[in-house]
Amino acid sequence: EGIVQDEGDEQESYWQDDPDQVRLWDPVVPLRRAKMIPREVSSDMENGPMQRHGRVVYVVFPKQGPNEIQPTECTNSNPTRRIVGTLKRLKSGTALLTPNNKSLEQFRLSNEDAKKFKEYPEESIFQAKYVYGSWKEDFKWPPCTDVEPFGHTGNIEDETRALLLEFDVDHGEFPASVLEESQQVVASGQYTHGSESGWRPTPDMYVGRRDYRKQRIFTIDPTTAKDLDDALHITDLGGGVVEIGVHIADVSYFVAPESAIDVEAQRRCTTVYLVDRTIPMLPRPLCEVACSLNENVERLAFSCVWRMNKDGTIVKDHKVWYGRTVIKSCARLDYATAQNIIEKKVAFGENEIDECLWPTSRRPTGGHTIDEVAADVRLMNEIAQARRRLRFQSGAIALNAVKLTFKLENDGETPLMCEPYPIRDSNKLVEEYMLLANYLVAQRLITHAGARALLRHHEPPLYDGLEQAAALAKEAIGFHIDISSSESLQRSLNRLGRECQDEITLMCVTELLKTPMRPANYIAAGQIEESKWAHFALHIPYYTHFTSPIRRYADVIVHRLLQATVDGEEAVEDFPLDDVRIDSICGNCNEKKDGSRKAQERSDEVFLALYLRRFPMKKQLGVVLSIGVKTFTVFIPKLGVSSVLYLEEHQNWIEYEPYEVPNIGNRIKLKRTQRHKGEQWQDLLIKNFCKIRVTCTCSDKPPLKVKLELEGPWVAPNESN
Numbered sequence: 001e002g003i004v005q006d007e008g009d010e011q012e013s014y015w016q017d018d019p020d021q022v023r024l025w026d027p028v029v030p031l032r033r034a035k036m037i038p039r040e041v042s043s044d045m046e047n048g049p050m051q052r053h054g055r056v057v058y059v060v061f062p063k064q065g066p067n068e069i070q071p072t073e074c075t076n077s078n079p080t081r082r083i084v085g086t087l088k089r090l091k092s093g094t095a096l097l098t099p100n101n102k103s104l105e106q107f108r109l110s111n112e113d114a115k116k117f118k119e120y121p122e123e124s125i126f127q128a129k130y131v132y133g134s135w136k137e138d139f140k141w142p143p144c145t146d147v148e149p150f151g152h153t154g155n156i157e158d159e160t161r162a163l164l165l166e167f168d169v170d171h172g173e174f175p176a177s178v179l180e181e182s183q184q185v186v187a188s189g190q191y192t193h194g195s196e197s198g199w200r201p202t203p204d205m206y207v208g209r210r211d212y213r214k215q216r217i218f219t220i221d222p223t224t225a226k227d228l229d230d231a232l233h234i235t236d237l238g239g240g241v242v243e244i245g246v247h248i249a250d251v252s253y254f255v256a257p258e259s260a261i262d263v264e265a266q267r268r269c270t271t272v273y274l275v276d277r278t279i280p281m282l283p284r285p286l287c288e289v290a291c292s293l294n295e296n297v298e299r300l301a302f303s304c305v306w307r308m309n310k311d312g313t314i315v316k317d318h319k320v321w322y323g324r325t326v327i328k329s330c331a332r333l334d335y336a337t338a339q340n341i342i343e344k345k346v347a348f349g350e351n352e353i354d355e356c357l358w359p360t361s362r363r364p365t366g367g368h369t370i371d372e373v374a375a376d377v378r379l380m381n382e383i384a385q386a387r388r389r390l391r392f393q394s395g396a397i398a399l400n401a402v403k404l405t406f407k408l409e410n411d412g413e414t415p416l417m418c419e420p421y422p423i424r425d426s427n428k429l430v431e432e433y434m435l436l437a438n439y440l441v442a443q444r445l446i447t448h449a450g451a452r453a454l455l456r457h458h459e460p461p462l463y464d465g466l467e468q469a470a471a472l473a474k475e476a477i478g479f480h481i482d483i484s485s486s487e488s489l490q491r492s493l494n495r496l497g498r499e500c501q502d503e504i505t506l507m508c509v510t511e512l513l514k515t516p517m518r519p520a521n522y523i524a525a526g527q528i529e530e531s532k533w534a535h536f537a538l539h540i541p542y543y544t545h546f547t548s549p550i551r552r553y554a555d556v557i558v559h560r561l562l563q564a565t566v567d568g569e570e571a572v573e574d575f576p577l578d579d580v581r582i583d584s585i586c587g588n589c590n591e592k593k594d595g596s597r598k599a600q601e602r603s604d605e606v607f608l609a610l611y612l613r614r615f616p617m618k619k620q621l622g623v624v625l626s627i628g629v630k631t632f633t634v635f636i637p638k639l640g641v642s643s644v645l646y647l648e649e650h651q652n653w654i655e656y657e658p659y660e661v662p663n664i665g666n667r668i669k670l671k672r673t674q675r676h677k678g679e680q681w682q683d684l685l686i687k688n689f690c691k692i693r694v695t696c697t698c699s700d701k702p703p704l705k706v707k708l709e710l711e712g713p714w715v716a717p718n719e720s721n
Contacts (some may be wrong), residue, residue, distance in 0.1 A: 014443070015534075016240040020394035022311040025439060026388070029446050031541045032531050036484050039463040064164045078133045081474050083107055083144055084166040086153065086702040087117060087126060097128050097144055100166055100602070100703045107144035123153040123702050124525070125162050153702035154610070156413040156494040160274065163602040167595035168292065171268050174283050179258045182283040185254050185261070186290040199290045200298050201326060205253075210325045212303070216368050216376060217247060219293055220338045220430050227271070227280070227287045228294060229550040231301070231329050232433060234376050234383075240310045246437035247327050249291040250300040251282070251549035252559040252708050257576060261286070262556075266585065269592035271277050271551035274277075274603040275406050275412055278549070287550045295332040296365040301325045302559055304437045304546070312380075312387030320440050323566055330368040333377070337362050338426035347374035381425055384432040395487035395539035399514045402640025404604045406611070415611035420640040434547045435538065441562055442544035446533075448565035450571050451526025451579040454586065456522040456543050458535040460486075465516025472626075473509050476689035481509075484541050489513075504637050508623050508689060511635050511642060519594065522586035526579030554589045557582065608641070609706050613698035621714055622694040624686055627666040629658045632686055634708055636696060645694065645708040670710075681712045 013035055015027050085099040088106070095114035096106040108132060109117070128144035135142035137531045151158025164170035174182075189199045217233045233245040255261050265281050272279040274474040280287050293299050303325040307315035332387070333341075335360050346357035347370050353363070364373045372431070400423070407417035438456075445453035463483070470481040479496055482488035493509075500506055517537075522545075525533060535543040546562070549555035557577070564571040577585070624636040625642060635642045647656045653674040660666055672679060684692075691714035699707040 018394075020390070021540070022316070024390055024394060025540055026314050026316050027541050028443060031533065033534060034460075034531060035542065037460045037463055037466065037486070037489075068192060068680045078131050080132065081130045082168065083128045083130055084162045085126065086119065086122070086124065088612045089114075089118075096141060097126060097147070098703075100162065108139070108141035108142055109144060109147055113147045117149065118565055120149060121152070124149050125153060125158055125702075127162070127165055130164070150631065153704050156276065156606070156610075158706060159606045160277070160603065163274075163599050163606070164272070164279075164396055167599040167602070169268075169270075169272050169279070169592065169595045169599050171272070171279055174264065175260070178264045179283055182285045186285050189290060190705060198297060201300055205300060206326055208324065209300070210303070210321075210323055212245070212247065212301075212325045213298060213328040215245070215327070216364075216372060217245070217327050217329050217464070218333055218364070218373060218376070219329055220333045220335060220377075220426060223334040223336060225334075226278075226292065227550045228329075230430070230434065230547050231293045231327060232380065232430070234380050236379065237307070241315060242308055242310060244308055244378070244434055244436075245303055247293070247301040247304045247325060248437075248547050248555075249293055250302045250324060250557075250559070251291050252302070252556055252563065253300055253324070254286055254290060255282070255556060256277050257560070264361060265553050265556065266588070269553045269589045270596045272596045273600055273608045276408060276603075277414075281553060282550060291550055293327065293329050295329045298326055298328050300663060301327045302546075302562070303327075304440055306436075306440060308383060308387075310383055310386070312383055312385075312390050313679070314436070320444070322441070322444060324563070328366060330366045331364040331373055332362055333373075334362065335424055335426045338377055338429070339424045341374045342425050342429075343378045344378075347371060377426075377429075380433070383427045384429040385425065387432050387436075388428060391539075392490055395485070395490050397486055397490045397493065397537050397539070399510055399517060400535070401514065404608060404639070404641070406607050409514045415607050417615070418608055418611045418639070438544055438546050439540060439542070441539075441546040441558060444565055445544060445558070445561055446542060449575070451524065452561060452572070452575060452577065452582055452611060453525035453542075454544060454554060454561060454582055455523050455525055455533055456520050456535065456545050456554075457523050457528070457533050458537050458543075459518045459532070460536045461513075461518060462516040466513070469509075469512040469516065470501045470666070472512060472688050476687075477505055477509075479509075481513075486536055490539075503656045504621070504623060504691075505689070507637055507640075508625060508635055512625060521590045522593075524579040524583035524586060527583040529565065552589070552593075554586065555584060605706065606704055608639070609698040609704045612696050612706060616698075617696040618709065620694050620696050622692045622708065624688055624690050624692065627658075627668060627686060627688065629666070629668075630656070632668065634692065636694070636708075639696070641706070643696075643706045643708050645710060647710075649709055677711070679712050684713055 005447065013033055015021050015031050015033050018560045021027055055251055083097060083099050083104070085097050088096045088098050090096065093114060095109040095117065097109060098106050107128060126149050129146040129562050130142055130144050151161060153159070154688065161170070184197055186201050191200060193200060215233050217231045219228045219231045229249040231247040233247070235243040237243055255265060261282065268281045273280045282291070293301065301324070303323060305321040307318045309315060340357045346354055353370060363370060379613055403421040404418055405421040406415050408414060411418050425584060428647055442453065466483040470483050473479050477500070479500070481492040496509065497506060533542045544558055545552055545555050546558050547555065549559055561575060564575050620636055620638060622636055624632050625635050630647050631644050633642055634645050647654065647668070653676040655670060655671045655673050657669040658666060665688065670684040670686060672682055693711040693714050695709040696708060696709050699705045
């Protein structure tokens with residue numbers, strides 16, 4: 001394997017040489033950067049896009065060995081993996097555990113277990129254990145042991161337990177020692193006055209903190225959020241310059257290293273957000289009370305304060321301030337209210353504020369007025385929008401996955417409504433300032449903590465995958481996507497947005513480009529070469545996570561390390577974790593974050609399937625994204641999700657003939673052989689980006705998932721009359 005580069009690529013380039021980087025980020029660390037996306041050399045490349053194929057010859061063992069949770073653990077036994085799924089029984093009597101995770105092979109039960117569970121219903125959910133190294137060469141399927149039934153497909157509690165087990169985020173209840181310690185930590189600040197009770201800092205907690213209690217600070221979060229870990233302020237300094245403050249819950253003040261809370265938080269690493277519940281990283285006395293930056297109460301924070309120009313650029317050479325603070329948020333805005341303010345649907349000079357547009361419970365307190373907060377939100381949005389435009393013009397890309405939002409019945413588990421979560425300007429406003437705060441903290445850690453700096457890097461995408469996506473776009477819509485660098489990729493997407501009038505096509509191209517993207521990961525700076533610290537999607541030389549310590553353990557480490565840099569060189573030298581141990585913690589955080597993401601996606605899939613079981617969606621537009629031999633992947637724009645359509649499920653009325661077009665890919669010819677629900681079409685060619693008509697419903701066999709039923713070619717509503 002090697003790297004292919006253009007001839008001009010050998011010239012050394014630094015992030016600081018880019019004027020756009022200087023205007024937007026003012027990087028102070030001189031780092032080289034790779035302009036081109038690395039391309040792996042393959043013997044297959046000269047024959048067109050590489051087609052991976054082969055047979056399983058070995059199952060790679062997972063990462064193992066000492067870690068921060070069990071630093072001295074030593075075992076001679078092979079590692080294991082937990083499998084969750086349903087049983088499939090063959091005519092021979094063999095029983096196979098079919099994992100919910102379709103990336104896994106089926107696992108064979110022992111003959112004894114096959115007999116034991118012979119009479120269990122088809123919809124039963126089982127868990128089992130696979131021991132790495134137990135799949136022998138003469139075994140058709142890998143064996144599984146410790147098989148146990150624990151629920152039924154379609155039951156929310158059982159499905160939820162299954163996904164938590166499957167993705168290794170089944171944290172369970174907090175141990176008694178953790179709950180007891182969390183009560184002790186907040187006890188000194190608890191108070192009761194008549195029927196009112198709460199928490200506030202004690203006088204000794206103010207020592208050494210900058211006082212921002214009189215500053216007009218507010219939060220903007222989802223409507224149902226309980227753990228508010230970030231707040232903002234803006235001050236117009238005149239001359240086109242503003243001061244921005246990002247204030248983050250000071251979790252590290254309450255969570256001491258190696259305490260019971262710390263050990264448990266390190267085990268969990270992240271809060272898990274599912275459709276119907278939240279599994280917190282920290283006990284509720286901390287995450288929803290003492291640490292949460294609730295309105296009209298004093299709270300401890302860790303703040304990052306800097307100056308910006310109103311055009312979205314950063315004030316060059318101005319010293320950023322980092323330190324512990326005490327704040328008093330004046331308002332608890334949600335994204336909907338902030339959006340109403342931005343669009344001037346409310347607080348535009350009217351005599352009476354509409355309760356629906358700005359609820360009384362979300363209006364400012366502490367002597368701050370509605371007009372002042374509204375002016376702050378609008379100024380913040382103006383600057384954020386300007387900055388966002390500059391970021392994308394300079395090479396940042398955004399290929400965000402669609403997040404579904406559900407409304408549940410009063411029972412808390414029956415979905416009543418499902419639709420894509422809207423991303424508004426108010427969401428983007430918060431995102432811009434959090435991104436910049438995270439970047440500035442990363443820069444501080446690198447310059448003052450060196451190898452110990454905990455960073456979040458994002459590797460370039462897989463070139464072969466990008467190449468295939470670009471080839472599909474070229475073949476399907478005749479548009480050339482330049483994938484040589486993040487800048488050229490973003491320029492291509494911008495040009496596509498201007499030239500293509502079909503929003504569905506834009507969504508499909510974005511969906512295709514998401515596939516080869518690698519996930520971002522936490523790293524210790526000293527454990528990876530400097531040029532690889534960069535964040536590809538954000539198109540910046542370094543980045544970290546500072547803004548969500550209530551729900552991410554990596555942020556807690558960042559806070560501790562940042563405080564050490566504030567305390568001085570000696571504090572950094574005495575920091576109890578070296579870069580090797582920090583990198584080990586990063587590895588665990590990466591695994592748990594990935595598991596949490598997959599659990600959330602599976603939870604969305606379960607609730608979406610249950611919704612479609614109750615409310616099937618007929619005559620839906622679907623766009624073909626990729627094609628196999630008996631299946632093809634279909635993107636459903638109305639839901640923002642992709643699912644596989646199985647032609648074998650349509651054999652009673654459709655014949656299909658797959659074939660391959662050289663240098664392009666698969667095609668499938670469909671022919672209707674029977675009358676079916678009034679369909680009139682005779683032939684249909686399935687190719688990439690073709691539009692079809694489908695019914696979205698729920699699978700009638702386990703595991704629970706979205707099922708697509710082909711109806712026919714897409715006919716726009718105004719063409720069907």
